[in-house]
Amino acid sequence: MSIPLPSVLKGLAALSVGIAAGYQFFSTGTTRKALLRPPGALDEPEFLSHCLRCGKCGLACPYRVIKYDDSLSQGTPYLIAREGPCRLCDDFPCIAACPSAALAPVADKRAVKMGIAVIDRDLCIALQGMRCEVCYRVCPLIDEAISIEYSLRKGDSHHAIFEPVINAEKCVGCGICEERCIISDPVAIYMKPRGS
Amino acid sequence: MELSRRVFVKGVAVAMAATAAGSLVACQDQTGSGGGGSGTGTDPGPSGGGAEAAIVKTKGVCRFCGTGCGVICEVKDGKLITVYGDPDNKSNMGLSCVKGLHLGQILYGDDRFVKPMIRDDKNTKGTPGGLREATWEEALDLVSTKLQDTWRNDKSRLAFWGSGQQPITEGYALAKFWKAGLLCNNIDPNARLCMASAVVAFMNVFQTDEPMGSYTDLDLADVFVTWGANMAEAHPVLYSRLTARKVSGPGVKHYDITTLRTSTSKTADKVLMFRPGSDLAVANAISNYLIQNNLYDKDFVEAHVQFKEGAENLGHAYEDGYDASDAGKTVNDVTGIDFARFSERMSTYTLEYASQISGVPAADIEELAKLFGDPDKKIMSLWTMGVNQHTRGTWMNHCIYNIHLLSGKISKPGSGPFSLTGQPTACGTAREVGLFAHRLPADLVVNNPQHRRYAEAIWDLPNEYLDAIEAPGKHTVRIFRDLSKGDIDFLWSCANNWAVTLPRLTRYLGKNPEYKGIIDAFIVVNEPYPTLSTQYADVVFPAAMWVEREGQYGNAERRTAVFEKAVDPPGEAMWDTWIFLQVAKRVLEGTMIGSTPAFDHLFGFVWDSATDDLIADQREVNRRLFNEYRIFSNPDLNDAAQAINKDSEGKFEALLKMENKQLAPYDEYLDNAALTWPVREVDGKWLATTWRFAEGKQSEGFDEVGIEMYGDAGKPGGVSFYKSAGKKPSAVFRPYEPPAEEPDAEYPFWFCTGRLLEHWHSGSMTRRVPNLDNALPEALLYMNADDCAALGISNGDKVKVTSRHGSFDITATTDQRVAPPAGMTFAPFFAEEALINLAVHDYYCPLSKEPDYKKTCIKIEKA
């Protein structure tokens, strides 16, 4: 038998309100940190009320990097950049698959705003003079979102520092740099999700 | 609804209900989306704390590129726990690149060979299986029998493919075995694919190999010119030095002459993007500009330069018979000419003509030419594979030397042509020891009688014994072309991965029915890890890696360094010298040199007759081999050799001047520091030379002793090229001739290949390091975005690349780490699963026999 559409929508509406309420309840007084959402995600409160927890974005992702299994996210999609960053597919299949526009279409990869990369200056070996800059070379927006600034290494007139510098305006927060960083536990470059 | 989706949806349902019910499920703290990575933490500094006494430190040098960064190894409980840059080593001052940072892990991949392996069924070749464990006895006997049989039957059918990564003493022992023991010239190194063009040009121009200058020039130059070299990724710590100079020096400029934008292009002040193959014209235009505008150094030229032109219209080695053809036989012919003739030949290369051929704006070439014409500008030219891996690679080296010779910018602090070496010891071993089909140690060549007499003197061989090897043997491409046709019965290789790195693999790996020679040939590979090459081996000898034995490397600036043994090799793996000599003993059984058994004659000095094995003290073996090898550049240690060096009997009408590459005694490198040759004994101390052929104090790094011995002081430019014929290096006019293939309707793209920072060569070491593999997990085809759009290819699509020679699949990218112009593509060669050399052609420079890996023509289709 078929389901009358209006009652479905009423049910969804009730659901959304419930979830939004739930989020409000749980976001106060807890140490919950922001999650890295898939590309095109609305701002967090809107995202949470639009997301149906249907799991279709994860199915659509050709790299299978969208996760759901943490109950704290209440079934909403998120990425752990270190394990599986967003590859900024030209056609954004995750966004195309989302039935509720919780992931809204973006003009192109430069319009994505998942978050911003942050470099831990104590851990980054490039800042000590080692020739690394893996993060720089793997960036899909190389020389736009991330560039190299050159300076003389302190106390060494013979060698330069090749410092990777993030452009916060241009960085889309895809997380590829975090995935590839050769420093682990903790990584020297990590995503600060939008909204955190 | 499929089961897994159902489970998923139900999970979501439960989770939400649980949350709503107020029972917060305990979960791990999420720090945004970061943290919690896998893989070993890298510790760039010395490990501290704990039982200090249990940590042993040894000195070493990096396993990877020709920069030759010094390292310190820390060992605990027999395991390498960390490796870091040696602050006292003058080449790198404590720094390393990301590959060097992970040196501690390259020994510990979990699939090391720990026993010899034998393949019983040759039809398993080319598959990962088919090898079984064997004892050393069985493997050594088998290999020795096969080698001996081929040797006795027809030694043109045996070959050794060596490497610019074999330590010096190991290369020396091997060269002595092959050349003096087997009397065979079919031994060639992978450096043939890398530095051969540079070497032949050095010999043609200077009659001595290796650069005049050193890394110190990077600290002093006013202008850097990178010719087809991605130094930022291929010589990372050297590039850091170049960049420091750019940042701190006043008005220092960098010109990047290249066919595609690389990491190096990013820091250049100007990028001269040229059409592949036209670099010859660009260089000649600079030389021509200097001549036409009277900006060349007249005094220098008159005092130090002779002029030549040579054989031209060489064609290309499309056919196997090229070397023996009329064109192929005369490629090295040169005639002396005068400056007027040289100028006349060069006059074709106007700025406009060069711009027309190359696509480089005339104004840009002129700008660079003006700098060369400025006597006060110190200019350093730097180049590697873009110039050497070139069907006119030797000529292109010549063209760069012509500019520096005309302008007198050579052998001066901060000023000079610096041919960069790619491998860690192509200089120290392949070139200096002479592991080439036409060479003997210390720049000597087999086809020169005086050279052969000299080697006989040092090796105490009967007079004219080495005349048996007066004809050069087979060079690399010839070896593998012959192998593919079934004309090589025995091939042995060490410290390389030919099944991944040779060009034209479709032919060599027997992918077409016509060329199945690889299956029947008996192939022996010394390797620590399973590679594509070991898949074709009949026997694999498990080899010790890097600091699992003591060895020595000679880097790009002529610096010889010892790396101490830090740990034991795993299982039954042995160091290569031991393997070579075990086989030599068996193969040379019954052969005499004069009245002594050949093996005793050649290697008795490192053999322990009591144990019938190599002397147990590995350091002592190294010391004895090195100290014998160094006699080649210290003829005063051997009267007979000295007599030939000085031509005391007037038989040869030439002085060899072997001291021009003088090496210090082994213990000097052990106890003190890595030193740049020629190293001179002055008042009981051994002093290095920083600038060859340059006047000045030896204690300040100038070639004082050498000039005193053989040169003339007080000449223009303060130099004396005492090793060159008539003390005058040769400026040889070389024209532009087009590449072997050019894009057409069927194969419309150029395909360039090379290295990227994270991986070394074929990845057999670096891909086994988790962090490096993670940093660059996939070999991609770097394409121009417009080209992709026109072909309907999106970033990340799998594509099929096809050339006239073969095809392979690869993922395409428009990510701009390497930014090719329209019509150009690039891919690195570290990934076996994207075997790019299946499509790369093997046409080589007719003079150097080095193949051109940069200019194959391809078509690209979505896979």
Next chain:
Amino acid sequence: MVISSYVIDTIPEKCEEVSSILVTYPGVELHGQEKNRLIVTIEADSVDETYVIATKMALLDGVLNNNLIYCNFEDETLCD
């Protein structure tokens, strides 16, 4: 397959009894229990069937509230 989840509030003393009855219903699973709250899922072939089972649960003696939290009906056809 239509999958839905519920939080059911019961009279505290009746919680055990209610949960033991619930699990006998076809397609019903009990996932958690805390004080007088039960977390339950229903798997049924259609939304109509789900309603029938959920209503039955709500009318059980001792049940104070039956709150629908989540419903996935992607397998259902929508029309009219």
